[in-house]
Amino acid sequence: MALFSAFRPVFSSHSLPVYDFLAPSLFQIHRAPRSIRHLSTTPQRHTLSNFQNDSPSTAPRTPKTGTEATSNPASTSKPLTQAQRDFLSRALRVNQTGELAAVLIYAAQTPVIVASHPHLRPLMKHMYDQEAGHFVTWNALLSRHRVRPTALYPVWTMAATVLGWGTAVMGREAAMACTEAVETVIGGHYNEQVGGLLEIFKEMEAEGVEVGEDLRVLVESVRRIRDEELEHLDHALENDAQKAVPHELLTGVIRAGCRGAIWVSERV
């Protein structure tokens, strides 16, 4: 647990910025001060070691037996309700699926894009590395909380690779339009999830149930990752995503696909 708090910003339930999920537009969301825009020409700022500090995967994960896990619950605590546990497992599952797809999209796009636009190499690497960090975060949380991954894992693997490669072959603008569409949906999705989590916290506090370290870390991780996704969205827009032809059709189709994918992976 100590390791968890190492990467967690100072946080207390009394200072929750509860309104961020009500932000009407993705662009007006309060940004953490560290999420300075990375222009495409800026050298890569995140290194691998950065992620390792950033993700809970570094926490020693020795499987706890049921008794070990329950013998030391917060003293005032009650079990989570079925609805709360369902919400949490669906949320973790869909997040993992999304980041799996993101990693594969960038992996498929990068060689194609970099071959014709070498100056985009640092940007592509930067975004890929962040996605890989997100993926590691959700993987660790799925196994920690015994949440099954999506049953359609192979399907999403294939679909994301095809999408990444396909848009990259269409050119830089199309690839960036793909990022734009994906990040718009994902940013919105994470935002809604923060809302859902805060809703659960309120429920728990009303019931007198301890929220607990894990859920606090979870909401912080969702916020941090959401901010990084929105940063990717900025990069895409800076790199002429909107000049892709036919932009509306392409982003519309990809956005619809992402929403469908979220809907399915929450359930299957």
Add this chain to the structure above:
Amino acid sequence: MATKTRILLAPRKLKLPSSLRTYHSHNHPAPPGPFTPVESTILSASAPHIPTHGFTLTTLSLGAKDAGYIDASTNLFPRGAFALVQWHLYTQRMALQHHTGIISPEVRDGGRAPGVGSKVKMLTWERLMGNREVVHRWQEALALMALPSNIPPSVGELGALSDEIWYLSGDTSVDSSWYTKRASLSSIYAASELFMTTDKSDGYKETRAFMDRRFGDVQAVGSAVGSLGQWVGFNARSGLNVLRSKGARI
């Protein structure tokens, strides 16, 4: 007595272990198990009668009597003797976490900690040995589990057992192998359990050998082609990578 009878006559359905495979909290107590306190009392009092009277209503009413309830309390169990099977499966599954010697063994200097695979094998064996006392009655249990209405909870319990074993063994994979691992362990366990009902050998040596062979088969198949799901999923991706490694500029 009168109030007791009234409570008992209200039939309740036994829930599936559906609480499993959904968010497991380390900061909160576990949700209540599938049995009510009264059910648990009667079932745990019945369990010692299983070796003599089998998975039958006789056992249930003997247990009820031992626990101080009237005979009619078996009405509490709409699925009848199947409740005894569920109790056995549930308690044996929950007992696995106490094998701390297997789950987190002490490793002496220079020694090597057993890997996930060998822990899975050891826990599967321990679970089979959990049937030792009732194995001569186990075919009755299998017959009850095969009734159409009992199949879903029985299959659910088998899946929950596999999940428990992989979890306790420290497996952390959350890709499509999550499914193939659980499916293959379920089939190994079910086959070994059936084999054990006919095994007359000393210390169930033949069951042990049978189980080891099943694990061996899975390893052989696994290394030869990989699981089908992964194969499908990684095909597109690795196809792209292979072409790229051959110098194709795609």
